[in-house]
Amino acid sequence: MAKTPRAPWKRSNPRKRAGKAAKHLSPAQKSAAKARARRAGRRYPNLVDNMRMAAKKTSKKKTSKKKTFKKKTSKSKAKSAKKSAKKSRKRSAKKTAKSSRKGSASAREKDPRGGLTAAGRKAFARKQGAHLRPGVTKPEAEMTPQEMRRKGSWAVRFYGRAKLPPLVDAKGRPTRHALSAHAWGEPVPKTVAAARRIAVKGERLLARYRRTKR
Template identity: 65%
Template sequence: MARSPRAPWSKANPRKRAGKASTRLTSAEKATAKARARRAGRPYPNLVDNMRVAAKKAGKTKTSGRKRSAAKANTKKATTKKVASKKAARKTARSKTRAASSAKKRSAKRATPRKATSRKSAKSKREKDPRGGLTAAGRQAFAERDGAHLRPGVTKKVSEMTPQDMRRKGSWAVRFYGRDPLPPLLDAKGRPTRLALSAHAWGEPVPRTVAAARKIAAKGERLLARYHRIKDSRTRGKS
């Protein structure tokens, strides 16, 4: 035979069993329970109506607790969203600031005129042949600035030279490589100086040693001697 369930009043108080203090109904809750018992035709006080009122009270408490939890969660979510929004705004502001700064720098760079030294250096490079000597533009610049009538170096073979070619090349060779003391032919990095590179403009190998430079000077002396012999012979022929 099935065992009938125990009545609530026959059970031990669960709050006492859990070690918690019992809650009592307030005067208003007791009045509600009494009215409920009267409508049902039950004598009061009774456990049924008291438990019903207590259950409603517990339900309200749970509902309010859930509402508080939901409100707390919503507040937390709103706070998180607000923080994320602020971070995004700061990031956007930083990006705009960087973009504006970059644009300002580019604008300033475009507006800044080139230095005169840079222009002068570029012009000097155009006037000087990197292999040695002057370019046509360089000779033209000297003519405009100093009134000099510079001509390209003589690169012909000796057999093809005119007396004037011999005089010009011989004079150049003695003036450049016959001087004493001889200026440096190599710079600190071991590259030929402009003095050494000028030999290329006159059809001679670029000297790297004093001996090589003196050899070009000796060739110049021979060319000058030959020029003077030709000149003297022509003078004697006229007389």
């Protein structure tokens, strides 16, 4: 047979058995216990009313703990947001530094007067395996047959095509396509007629190369 629980007024105070000091209700708890008794039709609060009010104290503690936990979580969220913002700023700074390094490298590889620099030819050899050589700037009388072939094929490829790329930009400055003539010892063309004259010179060099080969 299971024992029926004894009424609280028939049990001894557990705090006294443990040797602890008894806890008293606060004035607010006492007024709440009196109000509970009046609602039940009693003049004074009994032990059950006081126990109810004492039990509510622990629930308040729990709610206060929940509030502090919420505050802590909001603080931690703010800290994590700050960390993520710092990381994103670092990433953007690294990207800008990389892009500036790439831009400076490409500027070093291109000759501002036209064509590629020695560093640019090395970069092409490293990336694409192409063995590029500097343009032939010698006079026609001093050229070897191979140099005639190289310069003639360049001139026909660049300025002998049916439709030429733009030779001048919107501000009237020569484009990279036009500046390539400087790397081969030719005047930079700004008009289609000037570009066609370079192409005709290239055809003459190729014809001379074929005659010397025969």
